[in-house]
Amino acid sequence: IATVDPETAAKLAALNYIGSARNRPAGALPNPRDEIGQLVAFRSALRMAPNERVTALRAMIEKNPEMIEAWSELGKTLTFMGRRDEAIAVYKSALGRTPLDSDIALSLGELELDQGRVDDAAKIAEASVSAAPHRARALLVHVAIARHDLATAQQIANVNANAPEAEPSDILLLAEIAIAAGDYAGALQQIDRAARLAAEQETPRVWHLEFLRADALARLGRIEDAKAAYRREIALFP
CATH class of the missing domain: 1.25.40.10 (Tetratricopeptide repeat domain)
Structure with a gap:
């Protein structure tokens, strides 16, 4: 509040x-x-x-x-x-x-x-x-x-993602933009970056991280990997 x-x-x-x-x-x-x-x-x-x-x-x-x-x-x-x-x-x-x-x-x-x-x-x-x-x-x-203004989205998201107090959710914004742009491999890179930051900050759960991973994997045709990521998201956030 x-x-x-x-x-x-x-x-x-x-x-x-x-x-x-x-x-x-x-x-x-x-x-x-x-x-x-x-x-x-x-x-x-x-x-x-x-x-x-x-x-x-x-x-x-x-x-x-x-x-x-x-x-x-x-x-x-x-x-x-x-x-x-x-x-x-x-x-x-x-x-x-x-x-x-x-x-x-x-x-x-x-x-x-x-x-x-x-x-x-x-x-x-x-x-x-x-x-x-x-x-x-x-x-x-x-x-x-x-x-559908991804250039503006990227510019704004970079401010949060590059801030000293950045959180994993800020990096996931970049992954969302990459998915919207059709860059699914790039999205996975940002998701991995968010996961690394979460580990550094000792944050055990990051909402939407595995969901976005599943989305990107599914769009790449990696269906079994996508299903596994969805299951992880559900396990973390029942």
Whole structure:
């Protein structure tokens, strides 16, 4: 959860379809005792089955509309359940009713892209670059791929991949671009590079790494190797 700077707040508020996005208002601090009770309830909700979790989180939001964590988890849960339109509505409501948060804004942007609203996703990503540069640039890469502008995608992805704080997921963006360009062997090289970085950083699991490997292998006609990679992805992320 990351409250944004005033510049980002102004940019996001200017996106009319989001609503009246705002930063935290001045006023009395919340009662710590109330916050502890809310935290206990929130942790309890996280242990529930998805349908029950949705009900519990909606009840928490009804009591405290500014509880960003509840909004964020509700959106994630609805997305996991395949209820993407509801998740989008939740994120939009959150941006209008809570202290403005870049994680929620970018989650909305990622869903907008998934739903084919590329321009809306681009606007959110561009507005969020100063607050959350890493994740915003990743969204911009996916926007550029969706627009078939692979040169722009490559340029943006290189910024993340070559940064001192680069993560394996940043290298995988380069693999996605290579697949989109039809360079499947090049994609495998980037996937191996991401795997090496994960080992160096002692990161045992990297989401989508084996999925992308399977995709590239299948496109190269290496079907058995692709099946094995798919099985590894499923084993790592059931």
